Amino acid sequence: MSARPGVIERYREHLPVTEDTPLISLGEGSTPLVLSQNIGPRLGCKALYFKLEGCNPTGSFKDRGMVMAVAKAIEAGKKRIVCASTGNTSAAAAAYGARYGLETIVLVPSGEIALGKLAQAMAYGARILAVNGSFDDALSTVFDLVDAIDAELVNSVNQFRIEGQKTGSFEIVEELGEAPDMMCLPVGNAGNITAYWKGYKEAKQLGMATSTPRMMGFQAAGAAPIVLGEPVANPETIATAIRIGNPASWKTALAARDESGGIIDKVEDREIVDAYLMLAREEGIFCEPASAASVAGLLKLGEMDVDVTDQTVVCILTGNGLKDPGTAEKRALVELEYVEPDLESVVNLLT
Numbered sequence: 245m246s247a248r249p250g251v252i253e254r255y256r257e258h259l260p261v262t263e264d265t266p267l268i269s270l271g272e273g274s275t276p277l278v279l280s281q282n283i284g285p286r287l288g289c290k291a292l293y294f295k296l297e298g299c300n301p302t303g304s305f306k307d308r309g310m311v312m313a314v315a316k317a318i319e320a321g322k323k324r325i326v327c328a329s330t331g332n333t334s335a336a337a338a339a340y341g342a343r344y345g346l347e348t349i350v351l352v353p354s355g356e357i358a359l360g361k362l363a364q365a366m367a368y369g370a371r372i373l374a375v376n377g378s379f380d381d382a383l384s385t386v387f388d389l390v391d392a393i394d395a396e397l398v399n400s401v402n403q404f405r406i407e408g409q410k411t412g413s414f415e416i417v418e419e420l421g422e423a424p425d426m427m428c429l430p431v432g433n434a435g436n437i438t439a440y441w442k443g444y445k446e447a448k449q450l451g452m453a454t455s456t457p458r459m460m461g462f463q464a465a466g467a468a469p470i471v472l473g474e475p476v477a478n479p480e481t482i483a484t485a486i487r488i489g490n491p492a493s494w495k496t497a498l499a500a501r502d503e504s505g506g507i508i509d510k511v512e513d514r515e516i517v518d519a520y521l522m523l524a525r526e527e528g529i530f531c532e533p534a535s536a537a538s539v540a541g542l543l544k545l546g547e548m549d550v551d552v553t554d555q556t557v558v559c560i561l562t563g564n565g566l567k568d569p570g571t572a573e574k575r576a577l578v579e580l581e582y583v584e585p586d587l588e589s590v591v592n593l594l595t
């Protein structure tokens with residue numbers, strides 16, 4: 245166990261923890277909720293917060309659910325875990341698998357994983373199967389694979405993943421002393437919107453909050469099956485984390501939207517990149533492109549006739565910008581300025 249309590253220990257009474265569940269942790273959860281310095285005031289929000297899920301041990305929100313899924317896999321006596329992934333789930337599975345001695349097998353779409361995420365799975369020592377197909381192809385393969393090789397499936401269809409991830413809502417409600425009016429987040433396989441909504445409903449039942457937020461989910465325009473109302477055969481977006489054409493938790497995402505009076509809409513890649521750079525340059529927050537879809541969506545809410553003035557809004561920044569150095573290099577468009585290492589040369593360049 246790490247010194248800082250992880251999500252299982254912090255929220256054990258609200259999680260499916262039995263006497264036999266190991267209280268494992270890599271120190272996940274308890275991530276910063278940072279008040280916006282520039283974007284929120286410009287939009288006229290009462291308060292806009294960014295929840296920095298990139299501060300989790302493997303750099304994404306996946307650790308919250310993975311710790312719970314791995315604890316239950318250990319409890320069930322499993323020796324192997326398997327997942328399909330656009331990158332972050334595989335990094336989280338590989339980390340917890342390595343720490344607790346489980347063989348980890350990850351199926352990823354070949355050539356479509358951001359470099360940082362692949363590097364993590366490699367370093368943690370997972371077996372990495374690069375599938376000649378999409379994330380959706382990989383996911384349908386793992387459903388059958390887990391029975392064939394007696395492994396635990398640790399994608400978000402595993403309900404313990406959802407249980408762990410709902411702790412994000414508890415943290416927000418505890419920190420604000422109330423639920424926000426709106427919550428914006430990216431939607432890919434739709435596990436996270438499902439989990440947050442479950443968490444907010446429970447927080448209200450438990451008396452931790454008197455209300456629940458409107459859930460505002462955003463898909464990338466080239467990978468927006470929920471918005472279009474049908475699967476997308478060849479999803480395409482710069483936000484590789486959410487390049488998903490047939491989300492597993494589609495129905496529960498719709499329930500989250502409808503029960504909360506929210507929306508699920510789409511944002512263009514151009515808008516994602518603009519929000520990604522805006523977060524870095526106006527807020528000092530470097531997240532990965534998929535995460536910036538939440539802010540791209542927030543910036544578009546006006547066009548969708550949703551008034552954000554005087555509202556308390558939380559955007560979930562799901563993953564760390566360092567996960568995808570390639571996009572930063574290509575999109576930030578900053579030229580290095582080469583110079584000799586002496587004062588005169590440097591001063592000449594700067595003046």
Ligand code: F0G
Nearest residue numbers: 329330332333432433434435436562563
């Ligand atoms: N943001 C990031 C950084 C992600 O990695 C993902 C999903 C999402 C948002 C969307 O969350 O799937 O719960 O709707 N990544 C998965 C993966 C699919 O394999 O790492 P979701």
